[in-house]
Structure formats: C-alpha cells, structure tokens
Amino acid sequence: MDEFLAWYFSRHPVTASNLGAGGYDHTLGDFSAEALTSRTREAEHWLNRLSRQETPAPDDAIDRDLVLSQLRGSIALASWPDWRRDPAAYLSPIFASMFTPFQQRLKPEPDLVAAAVLRLAEVPGVLAACRANLDPDLAAPLLVERGLGQARTGRRFLTETVPSMVRDNGLRAKLAEAAGPAGHAFDDLVAFLEGFRCGGSWRMGERLYSTLLRERELLGYGAAELHEKGRAAWAELDGRMREVAARVNGTGDWRAAMESLMDDHPPTLEAMRDEYEAETRRAREFVRSRDLVTFPEGDECLVLPSAEYVRPILAVAHYLAPPPLTSSRTGVFFVPYTPDDFTEEQVRQRLRTNSRAQMPSIAVHEAYPGHHWHLSHMAGNPRTVRQVFRTPYFTEGWALYVEKMLHEQGYFDTPATELAHLDCRIFRAARIVVDTALHCDDMSVEEAETFMSTSASLSPGTAKGEVGRYCAWPTQAPSYLTGAIEIDRIRESYQGSLKSFHDRIAGSGGLPLGLAEQAVTASGGGTPEG
DSSP states (O other): OHHHHHHHHHHOHHHHHHHTOTTOTTOOOOOSHHHHHHHHHHHHHHHHHHHTOOOSSHHHHHHHHHHHHHHHHHHHGGGSOHHHHOTHHHHHHHHHHHHHHHHHOOSOHHHHHHHHHHHHHHHHHHHHHHHHHOOTTTOOHHHHHHHHHHHTTHHHIIIIIHHHTOOSHHHHHHHHHHHHHHHHHHHHHHHHHHHOOOOOOOOOOHHHHHHIIIIISOOSOOHHHHHHHHHHHHHHHHHHHHHHHHHHHSSSOHHHHHHHHHTSOOSSHHHHHHHHHHHHHHHHHHHHHHTOSOOOTTOEEEEEEOOGGGTTTOOSOEEEOOOTTSSOOEEEEEEOOOOTTOOHHHHHHHHHTTOTTTHHHHHHHHTSSSHHHHHHHHTTOSOHHHHHOOOHHHHHHHHHHHHHHHHHTTOSOSHHHHHHHHHHHHHHHHHHHHHHHHHHSOOOHHHHHHHHHHHSSOOHHHHHHHHHHHHHSTTTTTHHHHHHHHHHHHHHTOOSOHHHHHHHHHHTOSOOHHHHHHHHHSSSOOOOOO
16 A cells, blocks of 8 residues: 555645645646556556455455545546546646645745745646647537636736735745746636637546446446436425425425525625634534534634635535644635625625525534544544545535434524525435436536526526536535435444444545445444544
C-alpha cells in the first residue's frame, strides 16, 4: 500500500497536498496528453499487481479491495476521459491548490506563499494543455459553458482573492506579482473557450454508468434498478409529506406548504451565514447531549461564505474536510453565496432555498453529525489508504442517514422542520431519477430542470445549477439516498449501541458500502470505536 500510495501521490500532487501529504505542494502535476494517457496504463499495472496480493488480515483485505475498486473505476473512465471533454479537469486542481492551503493555514505563511508562487508559474502550462487536449468531437457545449463560467473568475481569483488571504504586506505583493502571468493565461483560456465549437455529448450511457455502480461502488445492481429505486423512494416520501403538510397548511399539498415555508428566509446572504452558524452550534449540542457519537479531540467546524470560484457552478451548501494526513480537525461548512453578477431576484431565490425551516437539515448534513463529524472522526483511522480514498456513496449517504437518525431522535420538532427534512430527502430521491434518466435514457436538460423544480422544492435557478452538476458528474447525485438506505440496512443487523455503530462504521472510512459492512462486522478490526 505504501508503494502504491507513493505512485498515486506522484500522479495526483494536488490531491496529495490537500490530504496533508508532505512534499507535493510545489506543483500542479503533468497535464499533457502523454502523461494522462500513461496514467491509465500504470493504473492497469497496479490493478494486476494488487489483484494477486495476499492479505494477512481482514482489514488488509478491505484496504486492498478499496484500492481495487478505485482502480477499476478510473480504468473504466478511461473510455470517457474528462480531460478531453471538460475544462473543469484543469480548472478545479488550480483553484483547489491555491485556495485550500490559505484557507486551512497548516504551514507558516511564507511557506504557503512560496509554494503558491511555484504553482502559479505552472498555471499557463496547465491551461495550454487544456486548450490542446479538449477534443471538439468529445467535449459537450454544456460542460464547456460551465468551464467558461469558472474560467471567467480565474484572473480575479488569482490576482485579488488569493492575495487578499495573505496577511503580510510584502508576501501579499509577491504573490500578486507572481499571479500576473497566470491571470493572463486565464484571459487567453476565456477567449479560447468563447470561440470553442464542439459537438460532444455529456450523456455517459447505461453501460459505463452501470459498470461504475458495480465495480467502483460495489453495489449489486446497475442503472435501471437504481432508477426504479429512486422512483419508489420518491413515491413513498411523497405520501409521508402529504401527511405532514396537512399539519403545516391544512392541506396535503406539500409543495404549496414548502413554498410558504421558503418565504421565511434570512434577508441577506450575510444573515444566512450567521443563521447557519447558530444552527450548526445547536446541532452539535443536541448530538452531544444525546451521546450519539464520540467527538474527536479538537474538532472545529467553521461556517463561511462559499469560495468565489465555485459560485458559478455550485448552488448548494458544501463542506471542506480537515486534511486527514495531518493533526488538524478543523473543517469548513461553506454557505452557498451567489456570484457577484446575480440579480436581486436571483439572490432572493437562493435565500428561499435556504429557508429557516430547511436550515436544521442542512446544518446536520454538512456539520454535526454529518460531514464534519464523520470526516474529523475518520481522520483518526490509522490506515492511510482509508484517508485517501472515499466514495460519495458512503460520505453523502452518511450525511443523509444522520438527518433521518436525528429526526428519529426528535431534532426536527416542528411540522415545518419535519416537512423540510422530508423535502431534503425527496430531493435526493429526485436526484436518483434524474441522474439515471439523463445519462442512461433521453431526458433533456429542460425536462430535468422541470422535474427537479416540481418534484422537490427547488427554485428554477437552483434546479438549473443542480442539473448542470448532474450532467458534469454522472453517478454522484444518486449517492446520497442510495448510501443512506444501505447504512440503515447495515444498522438493522448490528449488535450493539447506536453510538458504537456510528463510531465504528464512520470510523472505518468512507468505504464502498459492501466494504463498510465488512468493516463493521469484522472481529478485532482496527477501526476506531471511540
């Protein structure tokens, strides 16, 4: 595993650095077509080698099978290369490599600036590779347009936003100066993408989609069955919501009830952040008072505005974990601010989809005992490979599982917050339906946006942002409810307290669900129980 991880980190230096591995913060990596193609050949070598590896203990077998699942997924995706289809394959590493270190501040500021200057020098080359590698026959206009929205934030982000995070005047000036050529490179990329004509599809297709579900996620079914699971879950939740809606507005019309609840929202983006911070504190105290989990020492969850560079492409709350290969246990719950060019009405719609009835569910999901607690707790697992690889089918499944678990514990204690909790869940059922239909059937983007805005309480603007994300990130959207259902199933057969179940399964990592079940039932194990 150590040998494999050394190879993996060398090919993914931004990922390695953001995980907290030392020695990788000076480079963005090689984005040439030759390097990206050879990476697949090397992954095949590792797949063959590790497939033959004997394992002396159950936890070693889990580690090996975790890596094998990741390798099989990346090899399968070689037939659907994002680096030929999507500018985000180049933009996201640049943005993450520049923003995350200054946000987390795990090293002295002079060291952070020195590393950033070295990476800035590589930005023109990475963006040149983007221009060279995008294939007009493969790249989809929708994905290029999303990338263009991100690229337009690049110059300001590198020359103003990141330097503004530096406290020392001299270092700030040094960083801003080094960002100049990178800013020009972003200008060139924007001009290129504005004139780039392409005709590829964003639809993955049923064959590859199902392969990823079975071989990377280790689920026992493919896209068609997943689609039906989503429809069945939506119908069941629809019935429950009708009952709760009657206690909100006297009718069974839960959409109308949610519309009225969404009118009660914070007045500004800044007020939204303040209220989310208060709700995060309340969720933490509730979890502690009920003794539902073991809290890791030193955990802290900051509640901050979303980063400027993600605002054009991400319309919902999200989370940045503490780097697990370090001693930090500080994570960030990012509140979904709008881009600067949004109209007053677009801002209002964003506020409506973060109403006061919805905030408790979202804070539980992102912070306690959702993403922040889970990822802080699992950082105590001594197995490095569990820190490096995790699947959204566990991490997002966990965060949705705990929403339901806290509902069972009485956290959503009014009809309004109970209905909003169920709305968060039916939203995830709708995601399953839409994601599978978009990529494995012929649902159009417009039909998907309508479905999301009528089958869950999303504003048209938020629905548009959501569907764009599904087109760019196939198989991720179904992970929430799929994972939550599987974790519930594992819990039903667990012999032990609720707290010990939470500590064990969440402490085992962010494993594919079949491996997570093995980790829970393995005797001895080596996974922390707290």
